[in-house]
Amino acid sequence: RGMLDRSAWQRSLDRVLARHEALRSVFVAIQGKPRVEVLPPDAGLPIVEHDLRERSDAKAAFLDLCQEEGRTPFDLARGPLIRG
Structure with missing residues (x-):
């Protein structure tokens, strides 16, 4: 309840991303060979x-945004593997 502290929200999500390498992993192909790289914790x-x-x-606009977000693929080569 109340007003959202956007700065605190952003810091919280940044910390979750920094804490979990799996969410910072990207999948690239270097000279045709697949490789996993990890973005820096401060990304x-x-x-x-x-x-x-x-x-x-x-309400309808919110539902449209939710459906659009659900259909949007992740860019596995650029990351991150989470959206907010």
């Missing part, structure tokens, strides 16, 4: 915000 998690507060169709 940070990109956050996309959608402000729907002023929209009369906020």
